[in-house]
Amino acid sequence: MASTQVNPTRMELTKQKKKLVTAVRGHKLLKDKRDELMRQFLDLVRENMELRKKVEAGIRSANTNFVIAKAGMSEETLNTALMAPKQEVYLETGKKNVMSVDIPVFEYKTRTPDANDIYSYGFAFTSSDLDGAVKSLADILPDMLRLAEVEKACQLMASEIEKTRRRVNALEHVIIPEARANIKYITMKLDENERSTQIRLMKVKDMMLEEAHHYKEREAERGA
Template identity: 25%
Template structure:
């Protein structure tokens, strides 16, 4: 981009140097008019006026090409800049969402899970204490344990008899 702008400005300087006339009239011409104009110039040589062509046509063409390139590059640059600004806004919004999830939502869920775990542990301790504090409950649990053991022994004997035959 810098090289194109440098070349365009150098072309403008060379046009101003080669044509003594004001080039604003050429620049302000409408595009629908002729693309190239030839100017005549009169030189006074030994008291005679000689009609000839004014110089600078090639430099003006070069100036036009260089500034066309520069304008095209500036349009591309402006398009990229707009895209970068939009992308930057999207990235900022995404970062805000990530931060909200990381610093608000996840800690809230972790606190809820800790609360649920504590409540379940508390209920388990209360139930164990309730069962352990009652003699009837302990006796009932012991009897169930013995009945399960006796049932297990009966099943084992039956299996042994079946397998023995």
């Protein structure tokens, strides 16, 4: 339905046509963006599921080893062994832009590059199960950080998909139909005005011809 505030002028018609072209182009670009966001979002969801299973399995393994280690060691010995961590981890945060969405990126560095430099205790008074628990937690650290990245990325992309979907719907169901209706309304009004003008001109022409005919008749009468 055409807007009641649209002026049926040629300038307004040109404006509405440009608006329609822009809206159609924007609609296509936003649809392409929405589809690509959905594709990448589904890829991240699948990766998230796999990472979560892997991390949960690693945590279960570490917890199992800790329980077994605690059963074979005194609480004092266990607390002493874990009191002062040997390795240190430095976490750096960044971001990357994916389809106008800023995705977080986590990178970590350890104080020493040796992957086995994680045991803060001697092996004489501790069980091998404690070693397995510490190793399990160290092994799943990269996956835990990647899982945090992916889960946050999924949240941000889901929000962006919803915003893009609303914009696509607004263009498709409101702005584009309104612009087309306005163009149709203005075109009809301009055609109607043009027909009215032509009719008036034809009437004026007939009146002028009739007046000229009467003038010639009067001139002829005078000459007789």
